[in-house]
Amino acid sequence: MGLITKQSEVDAMREAGRIVALAHSAVVGAVAPGITSRELDAIVERVIVSEGGRPAFKGYHGFPASICASVNDEVVHGIPNRRRLESGDIISVDIGAVVDGFYGDSAWTYAVGEVDEIARQLLETTEASLYAGIRAAIAGAHLNGIGSAVQSVVDEKGFSVVRDFVGHGIGKNLHESPQVANYRQPEPGPVLRPGEALAIEPMVNVGGHAVKTKKNGWTVVTLDGSWSAHFEHTIIVSEGDALITTSLNG
Numbered sequence: 177m178g179l180i181t182k183q184s185e186v187d188a189m190r191e192a193g194r195i196v197a198l199a200h201s202a203v204v205g206a207v208a209p210g211i212t213s214r215e216l217d218a219i220v221e222r223v224i225v226s227e228g229g230r231p232a233f234k235g236y237h238g239f240p241a242s243i244c245a246s247v248n249d250e251v252v253h254g255i256p257n258r259r260r261l262e263s264g265d266i267i268s269v270d271i272g273a274v275v276d277g278f279y280g281d282s283a284w285t286y287a288v289g290e291v292d293e294i295a296r297q298l299l300e301t302t303e304a305s306l307y308a309g310i311r312a313a314i315a316g317a318h319l320n321g322i323g324s325a326v327q328s329v330v331d332e333k334g335f336s337v338v339r340d341f342v343g344h345g346i347g348k349n350l351h352e353s354p355q356v357a358n359y360r361q362p363e364p365g366p367v368l369r370p371g372e373a374l375a376i377e378p379m380v381n382v383g384g385h386a387v388k389t390k391k392n393g394w395t396v397v398t399l400d401g402s403w404s405a406h407f408e409h410t411i412i413v414s415e416g417d418a419l420i421t422t423s424l425n426g
């Protein structure tokens with residue numbers, strides 16, 4: 177893991193994040209009953225390429241698409257396909273881009289049409305847990321305070337945090353150390369330093385936290401069939417509030 181300290185590195189991280197955020201904005205305008213995740217994948221790839229970036233996921237360890245698209249009980253790493261989304265579904269869209277050798281990575285879970293109350297609460301809770309984790313990511317604080325903050329929000333609403341998949345360091349590589357757990361751990365972990373770039377990404381299930389990987393080797397689903405949401409931002413730790421690189425608001 178390296179530190180993002182040079183201004184040129186920060187600028188590249190911010191540009192990669194800006195492109196990811198623009199791609200999510202395009203998804204917001206496109207998600208509706210009747211669209212397919214394969215069509216969303218094509219939309220995202222066009223945005224990334226047109227803005228001068230490269231899709232980070234396409235070809236990564238053999239992944240076949242530019243987005244991970246995970247619907248309903250799919251937690252992460254869903255492969256885009258021709259299934260048409262229906263009103264009431266939820267879909268997690270995970271997007272990564274590379275600019276000048278630096279990465280941005282962000283996931284958001286979207287409601288398709290009108291969703292029920294449980295789905296709405298799941299989305300709101302998972303998003304709130306992400307921002308709780310980001311607020312805990314301050315230079316001088318301990319790494320595992322992020323997971324503690326995330327889990328506190330999730331536990332209050334009676335949902336479950338996935339344990340088998342976690343956030344990660346990011347920068348010149350899509351996945352770097354350290355691992356960033358989304359749940360409370362017995363040890364405080366290392367002290368965060370200014371310039372550490374992290375992808376914080378809580379995955380939250382309506383039911384239990386257990387998951388399994390489907391036979392395609394990629395798509396992770398909840399073991400009990402309950403629905404799952406996934407929210408993620410790339411951040412750079414500082415002495416004050418973390419810099420969120422994957423937000424158009426900075």
